Amino acid sequence: xxxxxxxxxxxxxxxxxxxxxxxxxxxxxxxxxxxxxxxxxxxxxxxxxxxxxxxxxxxxxxxxxxxxxxxxxxxxxxxxxxxxxxxxxxxxxxxxxxxxxxxxxxxxxxxxxxxxxxxxxxxxxxxxxxxxxxxxxxxxxxxxxxxxxxxxxxxxxxxxxxxxxxxxxxxxxxxxxxxxxxxxxxxxxxxxxxxxxxxxxxxxxxxxxxxxxxxxxxxxxxxxxxxxxxxxxxxxxxxxxxxxx
Amino acid sequence: xxxxxxxxxxxxxxxxxxxxxxxxxxxxxxxxxxxxxxxxxxxxxxxxxxxxxxxxxxxxxxxxxxxxxxxxxxxxxxxxxxxxxxxxxxxxxxxxxxxxxxxxxxxxxxxxxxxxxxxxxxxxxxxxxxxxxxxxxxxxxxxxxxxxxxxxxxxxxxxxxxxxxxxxxxxxxxxxxxxxxxxxxxxxxxxxxxxxxxxxxxxxxxxxxxxxxxxxxxxxxxxxxxxxxxxxxxxxxxxxxxxxxxxxxxxxxxxxxxxxxxxxxxxxxxxxxxxxxxxxxxxxxxxxxxxxxxxxxxxxxxxxxxxxxxxxxxxxxxxxxxxxxxxxxxxxxxxxxxxxxxxxxxxxxxxxxxxxxxxxxxxxxxxxxxxxxxxxxxxxxxxxxxxxxxxxxxxxxxxxxxxxxxxxxxxxxxxxxxxxxxxxxxxxxxxxxxxxxxxxxxxxxxxxxxxxxxxxxxxxxxxxxxxxxxxxxxxxxxxxxxxxxxxxxxxxxxxxxxxxxxxxxxxxxxxxxxxxxxxxxxxxxxxxxxxxxxxxxxxxxxxxxxxxxxxxxxxxxxxxxxxxxxxxxxxxxxxxxxxxxxxxxxxxxxxxxxxxxxx
Numbered sequence: 001x002x003x004x005x006x007x008x009x010x011x012x013x014x015x016x017x018x019x020x021x022x023x024x025x026x027x028x029x030x031x032x033x034x035x036x037x038x039x040x041x042x043x044x045x046x047x048x049x050x051x052x053x054x055x056x057x058x059x060x061x062x063x064x065x066x067x068x069x070x071x072x073x074x075x076x077x078x079x080x081x082x083x084x085x086x087x088x089x090x091x092x093x094x095x096x097x098x099x100x101x102x103x104x105x106x107x108x109x110x111x112x113x114x115x116x117x118x119x120x121x122x123x124x125x126x127x128x129x130x131x132x133x134x135x136x137x138x139x140x141x142x143x144x145x146x147x148x149x150x151x152x153x154x155x156x157x158x159x160x161x162x163x164x165x166x167x168x169x170x171x172x173x174x175x176x177x178x179x180x181x182x183x184x185x186x187x188x189x190x191x192x193x194x195x196x197x198x199x200x201x202x203x204x205x206x207x208x209x210x211x212x213x214x215x216x217x218x219x220x221x222x223x224x225x226x227x228x229x230x231x232x233x234x235x236x237x238x239x240x241x242x243x244x245x
Numbered sequence: 246x247x248x249x250x251x252x253x254x255x256x257x258x259x260x261x262x263x264x265x266x267x268x269x270x271x272x273x274x275x276x277x278x279x280x281x282x283x284x285x286x287x288x289x290x291x292x293x294x295x296x297x298x299x300x301x302x303x304x305x306x307x308x309x310x311x312x313x314x315x316x317x318x319x320x321x322x323x324x325x326x327x328x329x330x331x332x333x334x335x336x337x338x339x340x341x342x343x344x345x346x347x348x349x350x351x352x353x354x355x356x357x358x359x360x361x362x363x364x365x366x367x368x369x370x371x372x373x374x375x376x377x378x379x380x381x382x383x384x385x386x387x388x389x390x391x392x393x394x395x396x397x398x399x400x401x402x403x404x405x406x407x408x409x410x411x412x413x414x415x416x417x418x419x420x421x422x423x424x425x426x427x428x429x430x431x432x433x434x435x436x437x438x439x440x441x442x443x444x445x446x447x448x449x450x451x452x453x454x455x456x457x458x459x460x461x462x463x464x465x466x467x468x469x470x471x472x473x474x475x476x477x478x479x480x481x482x483x484x485x486x487x488x489x490x491x492x493x494x495x496x497x498x499x500x501x502x503x504x505x506x507x508x509x510x511x512x513x514x515x516x517x518x519x520x521x522x523x524x525x526x527x528x529x530x531x532x533x534x535x536x537x538x539x540x541x542x543x544x545x546x547x548x549x550x551x552x553x554x555x556x557x558x559x560x561x562x563x564x565x566x567x568x569x570x571x572x573x574x575x576x577x578x579x580x581x582x583x584x585x586x587x588x589x590x591x592x593x594x595x596x597x598x599x600x601x602x603x604x605x606x607x608x609x610x611x612x613x614x615x616x617x618x619x620x621x622x623x624x625x626x627x628x629x630x631x632x633x634x635x636x637x638x639x640x641x642x643x644x645x646x647x648x649x650x651x652x653x654x655x656x657x658x659x660x661x662x663x664x665x666x667x668x669x670x671x672x673x674x675x676x677x678x679x680x681x682x683x684x685x686x687x688x689x690x691x692x693x694x695x696x697x698x699x700x701x702x703x704x705x706x707x708x709x710x711x712x713x714x715x716x717x718x719x720x721x722x723x724x725x726x727x728x729x730x731x732x733x734x735x736x737x738x739x740x741x742x743x744x745x746x747x748x749x750x751x752x753x754x755x756x757x758x759x760x761x762x763x764x765x766x767x768x769x770x771x772x773x774x775x776x777x778x779x780x781x782x783x784x785x786x787x788x789x790x791x792x793x794x795x796x797x798x799x800x801x802x803x804x805x806x807x808x809x810x811x812x813x814x815x816x817x818x819x820x821x822x823x824x825x826x827x828x829x830x831x832x833x834x835x836x837x838x839x840x841x842x843x844x
Contacts, residue, residue, distance in 0.1 A: 163561070165560060165561070174559060174561070176559065188511075190559055197563055197565060198562060198566040199563055199566070200561060200563050201563070203561055226600070227602050231564075231600055
């Protein structure tokens with residue numbers, strides 16, 4: 001672990017107009033624990049944070065950081081999360097029994113993926129490791145409702161899905177599932193050709209393991225979604241964290 | 246006089262039924278009516294028009310009074326000539342929709358912006374009411390109306406700055422807002438039709454995904470939306486919420502996107518359309534006509550650069566796929582010459598690239614035509630666009646695109662650009678990039694096969710060459726020649742003879758023959774030539790014998806003055822300095838390679 005970071009600016013320098021907000025933000029982002037950044041609302045693209053945060057807030061956060069000493073790497077929580085993630089990757093997928101499904105639903109979790117296709121395929125079992133993927137898959141799938149286990153999409157097939165996308169903390173950032181009965185008639189499922197790199201890799205690979213009618217939860221690492229940088233300058237700059245569909 | 250004529254004909258027609266009015270009756274009514282209104286006797290006309298006994302006549306002929314009424318209403322905007330307004334309202338309620346439509350549409354056409362804006366403001370609401378009375382036959386009339394309105398809108402000057410949008414001197418913003426209100430009920434009707442047709446389809450047991458007979462109203466609204474995407478939206482510079490909190494133009498753009506959604510067009514399908522093979526929709530518009538490429542490009546710009554309709558755009562598409570689709574739009578926009586198109590093309594390209602990780606794009610993307618055409622268009626922008634900031638931005642975007650390619654793709658791209666750009670400055674810039682890549686490859690741990698060793702040599706040979714041998718015009722090709730020399734100097738310094746990672750040392754004797762020797766010859770020849778010129782010019786100046794030059798240059802209709810002798814001398818001096826510069830690098834390279842070549 002690196003040595004504790006030291007104060008880079010005096011109080012005078014902090015308050016001065018010569019010191020841009022972006023520098024303070026960068027320093028805090030480089031040196032503070034993830035949970036600290038989350039609490040202080042300093043996560044994400046520096047430009048966007050600079051727009052929303054006032055200089056006073058930043059100075060307060062900067063001082064608070066040194067007082068609380070919640071620097072990067074000091075949080076035990078981060079390490080635990082890492083471990084949990086790696087554990088999940090090694091597990092073989094089991095069919096989730098009904099009780100667990102209820103628990104999952106009660107916990108208020110999200111994904112409902114219904115898949116229909118238009119082409120019939122040969123039988124294959126639900127495989128965790130797919131042919132053609134290099135290295136371990138960067139997503140984790142839990143089946144919430146079994147499909148027909150017979151019809152799996154192959155590369156280039158048209159698939160239609162209903163989906164909900166959320167962040168680790170449960171915030172929903174995208175969905176095509178209609179909320180009201182009136183809108184139900186208007187909305188259509190998202191249709192696209194799977195396996196051709198048109199969607200994020202977590203989708204391409206994950207959906208090919210799902211059979212018709214299946215409902216699953218896909219937790220996708222940033223590498224197979226929008227990368228560590230997310231989508232800068234977009235309305236959703238936070239899409240750099242692991243995404244759940 | 247006119248009033249009496251009017252009263253007469255009205256009286257006469259009271260007794261008749263409406264199919265026995267003669268053409269003469271029509272004429273007298275409309276001429277005398279117009280005169281009365283123009284002369285200011287509208288109050289009397291009003292009472293005639295409101296009279297119960299005259300309603301059949303009014304229904305039949307009233308619409309002919311529309312032109313003079315509207316002209317009066319437009320002229321006296323500030324006063325409230327209430328009789329005219331009252332006559333107008335009454336006619337709108339009483340006369341037949343088809344005829345009212347003709348009367349109203351005629352009055353939309355004007356030439357000066359002020360009148361256009363006022364007539365749109367006055368007439369859009371009545372037009373809407375009239376169209377709504379047409380029932381199920383309204384589609385083609387709506388189409389005609391929208392077409393006319395957009396033609397008029399196109400004559401209004403567009404705001405270019407945020408302040409101009411706020412001031413809205415020519416009322417474009419107001420007209421756009423009025424237009425959105427106008428279109429609303431028709432959009433709503435189309436949405437309802439879609440829903441009910443889907444329900445009946447479901448009941449009949451049809452599979453979802455194929456549309457039955459095309460709804461005409463839908464077609465007209467699609468045509469309208471596509472047209473607005475081209476004009477005014479593609480020409481306008483929209484401001485983001487943090488620059489301009491309340492923007493009628495941004496609202497207008499958002500409403501157009503909402504309209505598309507309401508009539509059943511998915512925004513993401515439209516944006517990705519260049520790459521998707523759409524099913525042929527049963528309808529009477531060909532796909533190319535139905536979805537004009539320029540409108541789709543405008544739509545992509547609104548979605549990716551201004552983030553309009555972001556809430557309904559699925560966040561699942563991969564960034565590479567978005568880039569591939571947007572390349573088609575960018576290609577179209579950059580191939581145009583209008584500043585607005587080029588700017589939007591650059592913005593869209595930039596936004597698509599920024600989503601990608603550096604070094605992530607594979608070489609096989611360069612097999613796609615647009616990935617080669619767009620750089621060519623960029624070169625045109627960088628070298629020929631009159632606006633300085635667009636040229637600068639073009640260069641920035643070019644560098645950004647290079648950064649996103651992986652090493653093999655960069656290698657292929659550089660080769661392609663050296664072959665096709667035909668511009669010394671661009672070539673120089675590419676050669677600088679090559680140097681950067683070689684430098685990166687030579688860093689410990691970064692070794693790659695493309696910018697080292699045997700693969701590098703073909704590229705180096707292309708770089709270290711003179712386009713026309715010893716006769717190359719060194720001043721014209723200065724950028725390229727200097728960068729090539731810089732690269733060579735860098736290589737002989739950085740790559741030790743004993744390592745020879747880049748292979749330069751084994752190639753050096755060839756380079757001496759094909760590049761350095763002809764270059765030396767060229768420098769000497771050019772220097773001799775220019776020194777001669779300098780000498781002659783000085784002599785001429787001293788002798789004050791002014792020769793008439795053979796060539797003259799005119800700009801506009803003015804002939805430019807001949808270059809003064811002093812300017813000529815200055816130019817010749819700077820040319821000679823350039824040759825000195827080239828020579829100094831040549832000498833340095835010789836020093837560095839002396840004796841080491843034969844190892």
